[in-house]
Amino acid sequence: MEKKDIKSLTLTELKEEMTALGEKPFRAVQLYEWMHQKQARGFEEMTNISAAMKAKCGESYLYTALRIVTVQESAIDGTKKYLFALSDGNMVESVWMRYKHGNSVCISSQVGCRMGCRFCASTLDGLVRNLSASEMLDQIYAITRETGERVSNVVVMGSGEPLDNYENLLRFITLLTDENGLHISQRNVTVSTCGIVPMMRKLAQEKLQITLALSLHAATDEKRRELMPIANQYTLEELMACCAYYFEQTGRRITFEYSLVRDVNDTRRDAETLAALIRGLNCHVNLIPVNPVKERAYVQSERQAVEAFAALLAKKGINATVRREMGRDIDGACGQLRRRFLSEAEEG
Ligand code: SAH
Numbered sequence: 001m002e003k004k005d006i007k008s009l010t011l012t013e014l015k016e017e018m019t020a021l022g023e024k025p026f027r028a029v030q031l032y033e034w035m036h037q038k039q040a041r042g043f044e045e046m047t048n049i050s051a052a053m054k055a056k057c058g059e060s061y062l063y064t065a066l067r068i069v070t071v072q073e074s075a076i077d078g079t080k081k082y083l084f085a086l087s088d089g090n091m092v093e094s095v096w097m098r099y100k101h102g103n104s105v106c107i108s109s110q111v112g113c114r115m116g117c118r119f120c121a122s123t124l125d126g127l128v129r130n131l132s133a134s135e136m137l138d139q140i141y142a143i144t145r146e147t148g149e150r151v152s153n154v155v156v157m158g159s160g161e162p163l164d165n166y167e168n169l170l171r172f173i174t175l176l177t178d179e180n181g182l183h184i185s186q187r188n189v190t191v192s193t194c195g196i197v198p199m200m201r202k203l204a205q206e207k208l209q210i211t212l213a214l215s216l217h218a219a220t221d222e223k224r225r226e227l228m229p230i231a232n233q234y235t236l237e238e239l240m241a242c243c244a245y246y247f248e249q250t251g252r253r254i255t256f257e258y259s260l261v262r263d264v265n266d267t268r269r270d271a272e273t274l275a276a277l278i279r280g281l282n283c284h285v286n287l288i289p290v291n292p293v294k295e296r297a298y299v300q301s302e303r304q305a306v307e308a309f310a311a312l313l314a315k316k317g318i319n320a321t322v323r324r325e326m327g328r329d330i331d332g333a334c335g336q337l338r339r340r341f342l343s344e345a346e347e348g
């Protein structure tokens with residue numbers, strides 16, 4: 001039988017496990033603290049747990065751990081990019097950013113991705129597998145240890161489509177925001193999706209206080225279909241209705257991500273169409289100059305075009321910011337580091 005992943009269990013589940021093993025429930029509290037507050041890398045680090053108990057846990061449970069493969073630090077802004085190896089040898093990347101309001105970690109939710117967005121490096125080889133809740137937490141725990149600093153914000157915007165890994169994502173959010181764990185406020189958690197409408201509706205019904213970011217990238221169905229295959233499944237009309245529903249259910253303002261690609265979606269006309277599309281929605285627009293990916297032909301918009309785009313939205317009363325590009329010098333874009341590493345390994 002496959003061993004249960006102990007770090008993905010809630011405290012309540014862990015108490016039930018301990019009872020089943022013939023242990024007292026307070027053991028669960030101790031184990032949980034070691035895993036989620038002290039962020040122990042294995043049972044062996046748990047000094048107040050008896051050797052016999054550690055051995056029993058080792059036999060009964062899987063304890064996930066990440067190995068740091070590389071860390072790159074940006075000389076420009078101190079952003080750090082981590083490449084981690086999972087227990088099965090697969091690799092994921094995470095990014096650590098220092099902002100005035102605290103430290104933010106961007107985590108991956110899958111190894112690879114099957115959404116196929118044309119400008120994205122994570123999806124080039126398709127989906128390898130989902131990450132478990134513990135593997136998502138491990139990225140944050142490993143970075144906290146390595147930097148020695150507390151993480152206050154978490155964004156699920158690395159490789160993978162989080163709503164394509166829904167159950168594990170929710171479990172991850174539950175554990176991450178639990179008062180017995182790292183206790184990050186739900187308001188400091190952002191989940192980014194390419195727009196899987198039924199899953200967004202399901203998420204709305206959970207009534208969490210997290211921020212939902214929607215990767216829009218185009219304001220007409222035709223253009224969006226060119227950039228994102230998911231647009232063949234759901235129209236912008238359905239997507240906008242779904243965003244309004246999300247706000248209605250949660251009271252949380254939606255963030256729209258819009259990556260600007262030169263001559264593809266960055267003209268004045270595009271900005272006007274976007275403004276008309278989202279008018280009346282309680283939202284915020286994040287403009288991101290597209291990060292050129294070696295395998296793709298897309299080129300960043302000119303600085304002037306980015307500024308004109310933002311100015312037009314502002315004039316229409318739409319809240320928009322141009323995202324600062326952090327870590328440009330260190331393969332900051334989704335999936336780039338893992339790909340580079342994999343291809344260098346292949347070239348040997
Ligand atoms: N699958 C989720 C989250 C991961 S991608 C989603 O689609 O939202 C995080 C964000 O980075 C998305 O908005 C995605 O469209 C964007 N992105 C991916 N590759 C990019 C690139 N090369 N340049 C700019 N943004 C990119």
